[in-house]
Amino acid sequence: MDSVVVVGSGSLARNICFSLAVLADRPLTVTVVARDPAKSAEVAAIAAMRAALSGTPAGFRAATADLADTAALAEVLWAAAPDWVLHCASLQSPWEQLTHPSRWTELLSAAGFAATAPLHALLAAQVAAALRDSGVPARLLNACFPDAVNPILAGLGLPITAGVGNVALLAAGLRGALGLKPADHLRVLAHHIHLNRPEAPADEVLAWVGDEPVGDVTAALAALRGSARPELNAVTGHAAALLLLDLARGEVATNLPGPAGLPGGYPVCLAPDGTLGLDLPPGWDRAAAVAWNDRAGRREGIHVGETAVAFGGRTSAALSAVLPEFAGGFAVARLYEVAAAMLEVRENLRRSAA
Known part of the structure; x- marks a missing residue:
């Protein structure tokens, strides 16, 4: 039986x-881990109801852990014995500006998402x-700004296999717009910043079906970019679920x-050794693809090197007023x-209404 730990209880x-x-088509145990026991229990219970109605062999259970207590969390992970851990918990909600505007959300609006x-x-x-300390041979997927956070984790010497969302969400938007079937080979190069339409057409998402470039990607992504972000979590979540099931089958493209x-x-x-390798189109190598994504990240205001994070542009400018020591960046x-x-x-800023 395959086992997955999902960390978080949010959307x-x-x-x-x-x-x-x-979706589960094989026996699967999902452990929902959250700081609030009522929320993790609720997620597990509702998911179990859906599985029962659908007749799938997926089981759900809840666990509680303070994520700041790594020893306690390591014990929870050891008990769950997962094959994969999917991290979905963050200290910063992307919806705060919509629900609780303040001087803090004004700062984030000025600084951009990179500041978070x-x-x-x-x-x-x-x-x-x-996960490292638990000794469990599981692999970690991160859903929280993985375009920048995953390089930070790597810089800290921590285990990280990949992320979910962002480029996966954009790929879903392209599949829907282009009428592609699941078997159609879609390759996409994209950064978190591409969830919004770029100012310069030359900075747009790059995509290929097979080895053929996709024309007018901007038009194909219009519906996705015009959708409410909270609603798109349903697509990101569905894509992540499909990924976990593909990983269990050993079939990932x-x-x-x-x-x-x-x-x-x-x-x-998925490489023969079970790791995830790049599947780049003809004419692209790893160095070129990484450099392309790094340029996209810099446009968003962040560059993550091997040992340091650099903020630039409006991100650095906005942070200079409140965090001058780290406005230019920080060592990981x-x-x-x-x-x-x-x-x-x-x-401090939340105490002041916007």
């Missing part, structure tokens, strides 16, 4: 579990450390962010310090 974690419940990287990376790093800690998103396939080894400083700034 994305729920959508992943709810899709697994109806430390807050997405902190829990991911704690989960990765717990898809598009994922942050494979092996690389920046941005790439076409990938200082992640916990940077996240703590950012949380303090957030607490």
Whole structure:
């Protein structure tokens, strides 16, 4: 029986579990781990109901852990004995500007999504450390800004296999617009920033069906980009569920962010040794694809090197007013310090209404 741990109880974690419940075609145990026992129990219960209605061999159970307590989380992971851990918990909701506007959300609007990287990376790093310490031979997938967070995890020497969402979501949008079947070989190069239409056409997503480039990608992505972001979590969750089932079958040819800690998103396939390797179209090699994604990340305001994160553009400019020490970036080894400083700034700014 395959085993998966889903860390988190928010919208994305729920959508992943709810899709697994109806898609599972082989025995599967899913353990939902969250800080709030009521929420993890609720997700597991609703997913179990969906599985029962669908007649699938998926089972769901709940567990509770403080993600900051890596020793306790390692024990939970050891008990669950997963093949895969899918991390979906973050200290920063992407919907806060819609639900609780404040001077903090004004800052994020000015700085851009890149500024939130430390807050997405902190829990991911704690989960990765717990997985490492548990001794469980599971692999980690990260759903929280993986285009930038996965390289940070790699820089910290923590285990990371790949991410979900972003390029996978854009690939889903292209499949829908182009009328592609699941068997059609779609390759996509894209970064988180491409969830929005780029200012310059030359900076648009690159995609190929087979070896043939897709024309007018901008038009093909219009419906996805025009959809409400919270609604798109249903698509991201469904894509992640399909990925987990493909991994269980050992058959993967898809598009994922942050494979092996690389920046941005790439076409990938499952190598004979069970790792995810790049599946690039003719004329592209690893160095060129990484450089392309790095340029996209810099346009978003972030570059993650082997040992340091650099903020630029509007991200650096906006952070300089509230976090001058880290406005230009930080060494990855200082992640916990940077996240703590950012949380303090957030607490102060949240007290002021927008």
